[in-house]
Amino acid sequence: MLEDIARMSGTRLGPGTLYGAIARLEREKLIEPLPAEERRQPYRLTSAGRRVLRAKLATLYGFARAGLRKLEA
Amino acid sequence: MNARLVRQLTRLYPPEWRARYGDEFQELLEIHSSARRAVLSVVGWAIYERALWLSGLSMDSRQKSLAFTLYASLAVLAAGMNFYWTVEDTPLAAAMRAHSTLSATWNLVRLGALLALIALTLVAVPLFLTIMRTAAARPKWNVILRLAVPPCAVLIVLIWLVGATKLSGAHWVPTPWDVAGDWTAPAAWPSLPTRVVLSCVTFLLLIIGLVVSAISVRQVIAQSDLSGIKGVWFVAPSLLFATSVVVMSIGVSAWGWFVQQYAAYDFHTRNGGLFTSTNFTSWAASCLVYLLATATAVQSARSALHGTGSSADD
Numbered sequence: 001m002l003e004d005i006a007r008m009s010g011t012r013l014g015p016g017t018l019y020g021a022i023a024r025l026e027r028e029k030l031i032e033p034l035p036a037e038e039r040r041q042p043y044r045l046t047s048a049g050r051r052v053l054r055a056k057l058a059t060l061y062g063f064a065r066a067g068l069r070k071l072e073a
Numbered sequence: 074m075n076a077r078l079v080r081q082l083t084r085l086y087p088p089e090w091r092a093r094y095g096d097e098f099q100e101l102l103e104i105h106s107s108a109r110r111a112v113l114s115v116v117g118w119a120i121y122e123r124a125l126w127l128s129g130l131s132m133d134s135r136q137k138s139l140a141f142t143l144y145a146s147l148a149v150l151a152a153g154m155n156f157y158w159t160v161e162d163t164p165l166a167a168a169m170r171a172h173s174t175l176s177a178t179w180n181l182v183r184l185g186a187l188l189a190l191i192a193l194t195l196v197a198v199p200l201f202l203t204i205m206r207t208a209a210a211r212p213k214w215n216v217i218l219r220l221a222v223p224p225c226a227v228l229i230v231l232i233w234l235v236g237a238t239k240l241s242g243a244h245w246v247p248t249p250w251d252v253a254g255d256w257t258a259p260a261a262w263p264s265l266p267t268r269v270v271l272s273c274v275t276f277l278l279l280i281i282g283l284v285v286s287a288i289s290v291r292q293v294i295a296q297s298d299l300s301g302i303k304g305v306w307f308v309a310p311s312l313l314f315a316t317s318v319v320v321m322s323i324g325v326s327a328w329g330w331f332v333q334q335y336a337a338y339d340f341h342t343r344n345g346g347l348f349t350s351t352n353f354t355s356w357a358a359s360c361l362v363y364l365l366a367t368a369t370a371v372q373s374a375r376s377a378l379h380g381t382g383s384s385a386d387d
Contacts, residue, residue, distance in 0.1 A: 002101075013114075014110060014111050014113070014114025014115070014118075015098070015101050015102055015105055015111055015114060015115055016111075016113075016114035016115035016116070016117060016118030016119065017114050017118060018101070019094055019098050019101075019118065020118040020121060020122070022094070023090065023093075023094065023122065027133055029133070036097070039100050039104070041097040041100070
């Protein structure tokens with residue numbers, strides 16, 4: 001998971017930061033664990049998590065589009 | 074990281090966090106290089122999780138609702154005991170028999186207490202079954218031992234009351250409501266200093282019992298997975314419980330107002346108040362605790378409603 005995040009965001013999280021985020025997201029019922037795969041512990045989005053992520057990404061998308069429009073104007 | 078460092082770093086986290094994430098977190102740390110940045114990240118987040126654990130913020134909405142219900146019910150128990158013993162066996166009890174309005178407000182408190190008992194039973198049965206099922210599936214002696222704390226606290230107080238009564242001549246029960254006042258103590262009772270010391274011990278045992286019970290049951294709630302219980306088992310009892318505490322608070326407040334009208338003299342004498350205070354002061358203390366319990370019970374209902382609204386599986 002750390003590798004995936006580093007590839008996507010260009011930032012490498014510390015193990016404490018990663019599990020701080022996992023614990024918070026699970027507490028808020030935005031993710032849930034799947035059965036462990038050897039040494040990997042996968043998680044997936046819940047329906048509430050999917051809704052929240054979609055809303056956050058839509059906000060970011062709108063923010064990025066507005067920023068680009070300003071730059072190009 | 075080496076296994077010893079991994080174990081030490083994981084131990085920094087609170088027990089509930091370790092029970093949930095400990096194994097997978099250790100797996101992750103074992104394959105991680107022991108760079109100073111990684112260790113600092115673990116230590117920093119362990120402090121954060123400890124702070125959350127202590128504040129109760131790490132609980133989900135259902136757990137918070139139950140914890141608030143627990144605090145409110147213990148507060149109601151303390152306030153109710155004080156209110157009952159302030160009135161019991163005093164001229165105020167006679168005033169209640171003479172004035173139906175006064176006895177109606179007393180009955181309102183009793184009705185509230187009955188509703189609270191029904192609400193607590195409704196929430197306790199599925200909760201207790203879930204906790205015991207979890208404890209049986211994965212033997213958790215710490216859960217069973219923590220659940221044993223409240224009955225043990227009651228037992229200790231009872232043993233103390235019986236033992237102290239017998240030791241002091243079997244004529245006086247060492248309750249903090251029967252120490253001294255505007256009356257003459259019977260000759261068979263122990264001396265005033267002895268009564269003060271013994272009743273202080275009873276009071277301390279009651280307070281310690283309530284606090285320790287609250288802490289131990291709260292820890293059990295925080296460790297319990299309540300997702301298998303339907304939302305209605307949290308919402309309906311918490312709403313009923315909040316209503317019952319409001320009814321009790323109204324009853325106690327109205328009782329004070331009416332007793333001031335009908336038996337003002339007895340209300341302001343010292344014949345049943347906590348630690349030789351006047352009955353009015355003792356009643357005011359009960360009122361204050363009932364109001365705090367009302368705010369906590371309302372918070373419990375809000376958490377239960379929030380839990381139903383945000384839960385993915387409801």
